[in-house]
Amino acid sequence: MNRVEKSFEIERARDLFARKGEKDNLRKTYNKSNPSIPNLNTARLWDDLNSIKITRSSHPMAWNRFEIVTKLLKDHSKILDVGFGTADLEEIISNSYHHVDLFGIDISSKSVDRANDRFSKFHFSKGSIFHIPYRNNSFDFVVVLEVMEHIIPSKTFDAFKELWRVTKKNKYLVLSVPVNEGLEEMLKRNYNPNAHVRAYSLDLIKAEIEIAGFKVHKMIKLYAFHNHYKIKSLIINYFLKFVKKPNNIIVLCEKI
Numbered sequence: 001m002n003r004v005e006k007s008f009e010i011e012r013a014r015d016l017f018a019r020k021g022e023k024d025n026l027r028k029t030y031n032k033s034n035p036s037i038p039n040l041n042t043a044r045l046w047d048d049l050n051s052i053k054i055t056r057s058s059h060p061m062a063w064n065r066f067e068i069v070t071k072l073l074k075d076h077s078k079i080l081d082v083g084f085g086t087a088d089l090e091e092i093i094s095n096s097y098h099h100v101d102l103f104g105i106d107i108s109s110k111s112v113d114r115a116n117d118r119f120s121k122f123h124f125s126k127g128s129i130f131h132i133p134y135r136n137n138s139f140d141f142v143v144v145l146e147v148m149e150h151i152i153p154s155k156t157f158d159a160f161k162e163l164w165r166v167t168k169k170n171k172y173l174v175l176s177v178p179v180n181e182g183l184e185e186m187l188k189r190n191y192n193p194n195a196h197v198r199a200y201s202l203d204l205i206k207a208e209i210e211i212a213g214f215k216v217h218k219m220i221k222l223y224a225f226h227n228h229y230k231i232k233s234l235i236i237n238y239f240l241k242f243v244k245k246p247n248n249i250i251v252l253c254e255k256i
Contacts, residue, residue, distance in 0.1 A: 006035045011199045018207035032154040040195040046108040054088040060229035077140040083147040087115040144175040149198045160212035167255040180245040214253040221246035
C-alpha cells in the first residue's frame with residue numbers, strides 16, 4: 001500500500017470515528033507520523049489559480065456559495081475572510097452591505113494586490129491561516145471557504161486554533177469544504193488540479209469543528225450542476241435529496 005492509499009485509509013477511519021462520535025480516537029489520527037496526501041499548495045500555485053474569476057455562469061455552485069454566505073453575515077460586522085482567493089465573495093458583500101469592516105488574508109501576493117485594487121474600502125494583506133495577523137477576539141464573522149481541504153491533517157487543529165483565537169466569543173465561523181468529490185480516484189489518475197489534501201465528509205468536518213471549540217448551528221448542502229443550476233438544486237433539495245450526494249457543505253458555527 002503506497003502513501004496515498006494509506007492516507008485515504010486513514011481518512012476513512014476518521015470518517016468512521018466521526019460518525020460514531022469517538023472524538024478522542026479521531027483526534028489521535030492527526031498525528032504527524034501518519035501519511036498524508038502530497039501537499040502541492042504554494043503561493044505561486046495560488047497566484048495562478050486565483051486569477052480565474054468566478055461568475056454565476058462559469059461556476060454556478062461557487063457563486064451560490066458566495067450568495068448563501070453573504071446572507072449569513074450581518075451589516076455593521078467586522079469580518080475576516082481567510083484565503084479570500086479571487087475576492088469574488090467580496091463583490092457580493094460590497095453590493096449587499098454598507099457598513100461592514102472587512103479584512104482578508106491570502107498566501108498569494110498577486111491575489112492581495114488584485115483585491116486591494118478592486119476594493120479600496122476593504123483591507124487585504126498576505127497572511128497564513130496558521131499565523132493570522134490580528135489580535136484575539138477581533139472578528140464577528142470569520143469566513144473560511146474552500147480552505148480546510150488544502151491543509152494537511154497534522155496541521156488541521158493548528159489552523160482551527162487560530163480561527164478560534166481571532167473569533168469573538170459567541171460570534172461566528174463560516175466555512176465550507178468539498179465533499180464526495182472522488183479525490184481518491186482522481187489521484188489514481190495523477191489528477192489533482194486544486195491541490196486538495198483532504199477527503200471530507202459531513203460528519204468529519206462537523207466533528208473537527210466541535211473538537212476545535214465551536215458549536216455547529218447550521219449545515220447547508222450544495223450540489224454541483226453545470227447547467228440549470230437553480231432549478232436542479234431546487235428539485236434535489238425539496239424532492240430528491242436522497243438521490244444525489246452533496247458536493248459541498250457550508251457550516252455556520254459559534255465560538256463557545
